[in-house]
Structure formats: structure tokens, C-alpha cells
Amino acid sequence: MSLTLYTGATQFDTFPHMEDHFKTAKLLPSSTPFEFPDGRELALPEKFNFENQSRFTEHFIKSTDTSALLVIKNGELRLEKYFHTGGRDVQWISWSVAKSFVSALIGIAIEEDLIGSINEPITHYVTSLKGSAYDGVSIKNVLQMSSGANWNEDYSDQNSDIHRLGAAMAGEESLAEFVENIENAAEPGTLCQYNSADTQALGMLLVNATGRSITSYMQEKICQPLGMCSSGYWIVDKAGMEMALGGLNLTARDFAKIGELYRNQGLWRGVQIVPECWVSASTESDSPHLQTGQVLVGGHVLPLGYGYQWWIPEGGCGEFSAIGVYNQFIYVDPSRGVVIVKLSANRAYGTTPNEETNREMESIEFLRAVARAMD
Numbered sequence: 001m002s003l004t005l006y007t008g009a010t011q012f013d014t015f016p017h018m019e020d021h022f023k024t025a026k027l028l029p030s031s032t033p034f035e036f037p038d039g040r041e042l043a044l045p046e047k048f049n050f051e052n053q054s055r056f057t058e059h060f061i062k063s064t065d066t067s068a069l070l071v072i073k074n075g076e077l078r079l080e081k082y083f084h085t086g087g088r089d090v091q092w093i094s095w096s097v098a099k100s101f102v103s104a105l106i107g108i109a110i111e112e113d114l115i116g117s118i119n120e121p122i123t124h125y126v127t128s129l130k131g132s133a134y135d136g137v138s139i140k141n142v143l144q145m146s147s148g149a150n151w152n153e154d155y156s157d158q159n160s161d162i163h164r165l166g167a168a169m170a171g172e173e174s175l176a177e178f179v180e181n182i183e184n185a186a187e188p189g190t191l192c193q194y195n196s197a198d199t200q201a202l203g204m205l206l207v208n209a210t211g212r213s214i215t216s217y218m219q220e221k222i223c224q225p226l227g228m229c230s231s232g233y234w235i236v237d238k239a240g241m242e243m244a245l246g247g248l249n250l251t252a253r254d255f256a257k258i259g260e261l262y263r264n265q266g267l268w269r270g271v272q273i274v275p276e277c278w279v280s281a282s283t284e285s286d287s288p289h290l291q292t293g294q295v296l297v298g299g300h301v302l303p304l305g306y307g308y309q310w311w312i313p314e315g316g317c318g319e320f321s322a323i324g325v326y327n328q329f330i331y332v333d334p335s336r337g338v339v340i341v342k343l344s345a346n347r348a349y350g351t352t353p354n355e356e357t358n359r360e361m362e363s364i365e366f367l368r369a370v371a372r373a374m375d
Contacts, residue, residue, distance in 0.1 A: 006350030027232040034227025039076030048369035068252040068343040095324030098248035103309035107278030150185035154298030155350030196245040203244025259339035282308035283320040
């Protein structure tokens with residue numbers, strides 16, 4: 001079964017119940033669960049500025065169908081609010097926030113020598129991609145959405161590739177088959193064109209390199225050591241392959257843990273979970289085509305830079321964010337010691353390709369205002 005997305009329909013009844021629509025693979029809570037200690041409660045700013053206009057926080061939260069808002073400051077829980085169908089124990093679909101988890105797992109696999117180098121071609125590990133757009137393309141270029149694969153991620157265009165991908169999730173073909181049939185359109189490493197198929201190819205890399213499912217590997221390498229308190233799950237296709245590009249479902253508190261992990265350069269309670277060098281490389285734009293104003297999403301330039309499946313806001317002080325459609329965010333500002341999770345179901349998202357409906361840049365400014373309020 002597939003969903004009707006990007007139509008303006010309300011989604012906050014659907015996003016916490018994706019297991020009712022798709023096959024899933026379950027993630028178990030950690031045997032040593034970790035709860036963030038409570039700190040002094042934060043008061044949200046009444047207003048914030050966007051595009052030289054004052055915006056009311058309460059209206060923004062309502063109009064983007066926010067379901068969860070959680071703020072961590074220096075490891076302490078300073079704010080936790082739920083709306084609509086959100087809740088402390090509610091597993092919410094992350095959409096493309098999942099991409100940042102996949103990136104973390106690749107960094108771990110490299111540290112374990114299961115993957116030799118990101119400069120190797122992805123087809124060294126995923127031979128089924130030979131003859132496709134990914135043939136000979138370096139893992140690094142795929143991580144940076146610079147594979148050169150032909151792709152259109154315009155959510156408002158019903159004929160775009162991202163909509164055709166929905167057919168795979170409806171069971172008409174496997175995700176692997178879909179990726180294997182993509183053709184090349186640009187020289188790898190020259191154009192950052194946001195492409196969810198790139199992340200699915202990275203998921204295939206993980207499975208082939210580790211000899212395990214993404215669910216199994218994540219259970220051991222992230223869920224267990226980070227003390228995930230609640231169960232979670234990945235959406236899987238008819239072949240049992242995880243929807244690496246956006247199928248991870250967790251609670252807001254458990255989503256926050258990867259933000260806190262990356263805020264601390266991969267260190268979690270004294271244990272290096274993700275290599276520090278990987279976190280640093282993942283959260284910077286190291287080439288001209290990855291800089292702010294160069295990244296294409298659905299044919300449109302987005303004023304954000306890109307790293308290894310993490311976004312870098314313009315003009316920030318080391319900020320970075322995992323971002324998913326319908327306004328899912330794990331926003332990290334290391335300079336302020338802040339991690340913010342915003343889970344949403346913005347019903348207008350994708351009805352046009354424009355900021356007026358998608359509200360991603362407005363969300364960044366809202367999250368920045370909340371982070372500043374922590375000072």
C-alpha cells in the first residue's frame with residue numbers, strides 16, 4: 001500500500017502509524033536505556049524573524065502541523081512539547097532525516113574496515129549497480145549527493161522520480177531494482193543534486209559490506225550504545241530491504257540522541273561511537289559545488305550547503321541539520337550546546353516547490369531563535 005503525499009491532505013494521523021501501510025523491520029530498545037536528565041524548563045520565544053518579518057511562534061507551530069518539539073541544552077532536556085498525534089512514546093516517520101543515520105552507519109563500517117575508503121567506487125561492493133548511473137562512482141560522491149545520476153526530486157511534480165519511487169514502495173518493484181535502472185546525467189563530483197536514490201544506493205552498500213541488514217547493524221551500532229528507550233522500525237520493501245532514503249521511525253527523544261552524539265563529535269558518554277573525523281567531514285561542505293547556493297533540489301537552488309547526508313545552514317556558526325520532508329528536523333548548534341528535534345506533518349509541503357509551502361528556511365530560522373533563547 002502507498003500513501004497519498006504532497007496533496008495538501010492532513011498527515012498527522014498517518015505519520016505515527018506507518019507500520020499500518022508498509023512492511024517493517026523492528027528495532028528494539030537498548031538493554032541499557034538512557035534518559036536525558038531534566039534541566040530548567042525553557043520558554044519558547046514569542047516571535048522570531050524570517051525574511052525581515054516578525055513571525056509568531058505559536059502560529060508557526062500550528063501552521064506547520066508540528067507534532068513534537070524537543071530541545072536539549074548541554075545534554076539536559078530543556079523543553080518537550082507534543083501536539084496533534086505526537087507523544088513521548090510515539091514513533092514518527094523521519095523521512096530524509098534517516099539519511100543522516102545511514103551516513104553514521106557508513107562511518108562506523110569504515111572504522112571497522114568493512115569498507116576500505118570513501119574514494120573507492122561503490123560498485124566495488126555493490127556489483128549489481130554496474131551498468132547503472134553508479135558504475136565507477138566513488139562512495140564519497142554518492143554520500144555528497146553528487147553521483148551524477150539522472151534524478152528529479154520535485155515533490156510537486158507527479159511525474160518526478162521521487163513519485164515514481166513510490167511505486168517501488170507499493171510493491172511493484174524492489175528498491176534495488178529501481179536504483180539499478182537509473183542512468184547517468186552529469187559528471188560525478190561536479191553537481192550536488194539532491195537525490196534520494198543516492199541514499200538507497202548507500203543502503204545497498206551497507207548491506208553488502210557488512211553482510212547484515214541495516215536494521216541489524218543499526219541495532220548493534222547505534223540503538224544499543226545510545227540507549228534507545230523505545231522500539232523503532234524501518235520501512236522495508238517486498239524484498240525486505242530497508243527504505244534507507246527515508247523509512248526510519250523513532251520517538252522524538254531517540255531521534256535527539258544522534259543529534260547529541262554528533263554535537264559531541266561522535267562521543268557518547270565516554271565511548272567513541274562514530275569516528276570524530278567522520279562527524280567533522282560529514283558536517284562540512286568541502287567542495288565548491290556543495291556550498292550554499294549551489295545545491296539543487298527538484299531543479300531549484302536551496303540556500304543550504306551539503307556534507308555527507310547532513311545539511312549545513314547558510315551563515316551559521318558550525319550548525320548542521322538532518323532534514324526530512326514535511327518539516328522533520330534534527331538541528332544541531334554545537335556553539336550553543338543545543339540539539340532540537342522538530343517532527344511535523346506540514347500539510348502544504350510539496351504542493352508547490354516553493355518556500356511558501358515547504359517552509360524549510362523558515363523552520364531553520366525558528367530553530368535558530370529557539371537555540372538563541374537558550375542563552
